[in-house]
Amino acid sequence: MTSTTVRPAPDVIVPTRPVRPRRETRLRALDGLRLVAALMVAAYHYGGRGGEVTEAWGSSPKDQFPTLHQFFAYGCLGVQVFFVISGFVICMSGWGRPLRSFFASRASRLLPAYWVAVILVTAVFALPVVAYEAVSPSDALVNLTMLQMPLGVDRVLGVCWTLWAEIRFYALFALCVVLPGASRQRVVMFCAGWTLAAVIAEAANEPLLDLVLMPEYAPFFIGGIGLYLVHRDRRDAHAWGIVAVSWLIGQHYAVKGLWHAPDAGGFSYRSSFGIVLVVTFGFVAVAAIALGWLNRANWRWLTVAGALTYPFYLVHEHLGWVVIHALHIGLGLPSAAVFVLTVASMLALAWLLHRYVETPLTPRLRSALSKPR
Template sequence: MSAIEIVPAKPEPGAGTGTGTGADVPPPSGPRKHAPRLRALDGLRLVAALMVAAYHYGGRDGEIAEAWGTSPRLQFPTLHEWFAYGCLGVQVFFVISGFVICMSGWGRTLRSFFASRASRLLPSYWAAIVLVTAVFALPAVAYEAVSPSDALVNLTMMQQPLGVDRVLGVCWTLWAEVRFYALFALCIVLPGASRQRVVLFCAGWTLAAALAEAADEPLLDLVLMPEYAPFFISGIGLYLVHRDRRDPYAWGIVGVNWLIGQHYAVDRLWHAPNPEFFSYRTSFGIVLVVTLGHLAVAAIALGWLSWANWRWLTVAGALTYPFYLVHEHLGWVAVEAYHRHLGIPSYATFPLTVATMLVLAWLLNRCVEDRLAPRLRKALSAPR
């Protein structure tokens, strides 16, 4: 998942119209015109983040069981079965990311695209790495911190391929995002975005990811991400729908990758009923959540949710990324403090922990992102 700004959604004058003719004209040079923000997309991002938080707080065992004192299935006898589906918020994030990266990358130079991504991802990420490492190093906190050397490597976002212990459990999704950005930058941003080029990119990536799965070659899996590619590609296809809802190629991209994506979600997250597993997810439930995520982004792409234009949704979107970064590990600390030390019941500890992480996310947004992101973007955008 990434925290990504919402930028022009409509074709600029002279840009390809996506009519299917393939006669795309590069967008004009000059300042980028900012279209009205798609605030419903901000709200959907927060919903996806809250789904993941529900999974981490009540839909699995592990360190969170240590924080509660018992398994979450005992804390939430009924809700834990629903919370277990919250992990699919990641797949929804990837669909949103495909949509927004295509939208924000359209018409950008490679330097501008890199500066935008780096300035959006890194400030809060660095702050979260430092904060979680510092909190876990406190004597009163029972959770083990990574070594100082590993913590330093985590600042690069390269800990996954280097095999280094992760400070943030959720950072594996950022590694998937970074690989997607690299593919999109090389294939679309560098040569210049056009409808035809984006369609070919989606078709080529879909086929290459399927071949990588068949080849069972680790390097191909690493680059092409067969398990996650369908969700990114669906999001790109939905952005093409946003540009031209009558584009049959765009709808074909979305349809094919929804079919492939639900397959991977079921394959990775379904298991036969087994009392040794934390919670049983049905294949129908998994497909339903994946489908609803696609439909929600499609509704935004088609303009059906343009009425959801409340300003607080912009705030919700700004909080999503820092909330996502800190909610899991610092959530363990908060749950233990509220539930075990203060004796607050689990049904109250859950929303109180979410609220605490949202307040922390607001502080990170105001004190870190608002101050450092513009400076970093300016520094990286300056011509050399």
């Protein structure tokens, strides 16, 4: 009888599939909300400063829009809505992305249209027929760095102060989340730590801490990050807690910064209830998108609207004044027509910037910055 040697069966090696990062479908409703926020800011700039006699209109916007100026005054809160959106988008785009790629994405997104907007506004304001004073050539060059605010240099674009806040947010998020690698726990700890640090900075009344931690704007960025966590898991109690605390603190800072007692000579007037209502709108709108309630708003034109938002935001204020002056003072058109035509012309200019500046330059700049050295 022959014996047979029983050999153990070789280990079966099961090939494993590489874990792919979570793919995000485009949230077109978020693009639409971006444009809504930009139009809110434009309405404020064009018609919400009721107590100010503007050179563009030749009188106070209160005289041009006797009823609407009361609503336009709340348009400045579009900035806070922008910051909530930014928190959501930056967390989404930075998740699973290396630091170099994150930096390349942000720089290529912001800089091309910004550079052209600075050059364009400087050139228009330098024309003899334009009644507005241009910044010095030296200051205009510094504006190309996006660092004019901390350097105390005259601004070419009035809205660039919001970009300075965005840059500081990107830096904090990159150092604390993107560099070590994004994870739910790390993002939650970042939100909790930034909230606590911002509150301490407010209590300490230390300018350096205020500069870095931005107590008055931090709740909006943090709230947007919390809403992205909700987008990933709507049952995440920690995420909902982040959103709730951010809304509570955010509305406080908005009321503190924008409310004052009624004053006939004041720059503009807003009720505390109205301010809280608009801040709540920003949080609720982004929450509805995060929860998928607006997924049916999947129209392609919303992507175009989102693409126009940033260049529109850059150029609408100063160049809008030039258009308003030309149409209202120069041609004598009625205020309502001037308002609509100015917004339309700025959107058209934004499309040109997107089509002929951002579309060709953004991918090239991103590719150049992404290449390893």
